[in-house]
Amino acid sequence: MKFIDLFCGIGGFRLGFERNGYECVFSSDFNIKVQETYERNFGERPTGDITQVNPNDIPDFDVLLGGFPCQPFSISGRKLGFEDTRGTLFFDVCRIIEAKQPKVVVLENVKHLINHDKKRTITVILNALSNLGYNVSYKILNLKDFNLPQNRERIVIVGCKVGNFDFNKIRNHKSNPLKDFLDTDGNFDYLEKSEYTILEKEYIKVQKESGLKFIGYRNKEGFKGVRPNSMHLNRVHRQPNRIYSVDGYHPTIPSQESAGRFFIYLPEEDRVRKLTINECYRIMGFPDNFIKHPLIGEQYKQIGNSIGVNMTEELAFQIINQKLLNITDESSREITGNLQELLYN
Ligand SMILES: C[S@@+](CC[C@H](N)C(=O)[O-])C[C@H]1O[C@@H](n2cnc3c(N)ncnc32)[C@H](O)[C@@H]1O
Incomplete structure (x- = not known):
């Protein structure tokens, strides 16, 4: 064959x-x-x-x-x-x-x-x-x-x-939720509490079709023009600012994101961190011993294209x-x- x-x-x-x-x-x-x-x-x-x-x-x-x-x-x-x-x-x-x-x-x-x-x-x-x-x-x-x-x-x-x-x-x-695929220890890149907002409980739901659980957003400039009481809608936030819970699935890893701005919320720790590059490759089905390109930007682009x-x-x-x-x-x-x-x- x-x-x-x-x-x-x-x-x-x-x-x-x-x-x-x-x-x-x-x-x-x-x-x-x-x-x-x-x-x-x-x-x-x-x-x-x-x-x-x-x-x-x-x-x-x-x-x-x-x-x-x-x-x-x-x-x-x-x-x-x-x-x-x-x-x-x-x-x-x-x-x-x-x-x-x-x-x-x-x-x-x-x-x-x-x-x-x-x-x-x-x-x-x-x-x-x-x-x-x-x-x-x-x-x-x-x-x-x-x-x-x-x-x-x-x-x-x-x-x-x-x-x-x-x-x-x-x-x-x-698939099981994202939390079952994550590293348990390592040098994780956590956000400070002041850097993000977690939504009120009534707004948090696992989305039916996609299995995503949009849980919050990074506090970035540029919210001008957003209608009052709409901050809980994921579409008002730019993709790299959205935070998803590990109780659901991860959104598509795109090829254009070379800085790896994928942020995940860990309910048990009540903290937000970046998905690691190894985790990115794992949730595409690549084995942990896969040899990545030496340049980090390339690593992200290459997995996003895969x-x-x-x-x-x-x-x-x-x-x-x-x-x-x-x-x-x-x-x-x-x-x-x-x-x-x-x-x-
Ligand atoms: C969407 S990616 C496919 C990725 C692949 N299926 C994987 O699993 O990693 C498309 C690929 O086509 C390659 N490509 C585009 N134009 C090409 C060409 N003229 N000749 C050869 N490769 C080309 C790009 O470099 C890119 O890696």
Whole structure:
């Protein structure tokens, strides 16, 4: 069971697939700092810019994995040819699929992809995969359903040459609250009492859908214009100033936050502290012995860009469990001429 790891980041997909016995035969990411972390952990430097990769240089593989950046297409969703996606990174995913004919393709993206550009982006992606001969299914998955205490929604698209990926078979494991994932001792970065406000009891509830428990906020300037009696609403506070209780889940760790301003309230101590960088990696499913980049800002960015490992682990398991790799007809692996000629001659 061989796979390739495109837009690999620090290897969130790879960890989950390796845990299920798959072997990585090729990886690509053009960010030098990301490549450094990947190499430290997997002993292999990813190839750079995907747009420069000739598929004929990639060894054969069964599964293509890719958390590609979301870009608008300039064509209408009704057009079918993936050639029309030229100029986007998704086009590069497609030309590798066309040349290598993997049995399964797994793509991951932010939840917002589903509505991006008035739903045209997702329509073009689904059409293009189907046009390449794949049965396609997709679903929005949330890390909190994979035993990780983080509300992190991602769209996962799976294309199969034979059969169809059934998301209903995914084994969900509702996570315990954040408190069960925290370090018990260490050099924690606590806030002074004067630096934050904890809400009155009647305002504190675990939010139904997300499982977040917004409990207070850091006392920052800039509350001008906020209507009276609305300070208990989390939306009036900027994200890095919001404080969540460890009795609930953590909000999505974003990629733009390079200072790690994630503040958590510990009811038993009645104190607020920063989530540590190790805890950030843990609630993305990375093992404690994962080697992080030496620069702290990069550590935060890289984990925020990543995919949750428990989720990729389950996807890897389901591909085997649902027998989506059991293709016996070798003829389906032939390269379909035209586009190859167009690009490389
Ligand atoms: C959202 S991240 C994917 C992270 C990955 N799934 C993980 O688990 O860590 C997208 C990645 O695509 C990479 N990328 C963007 N454009 C690229 C290109 N032209 N060639 C190769 N990699 C690219 C970025 O450097 C970034 O690491």
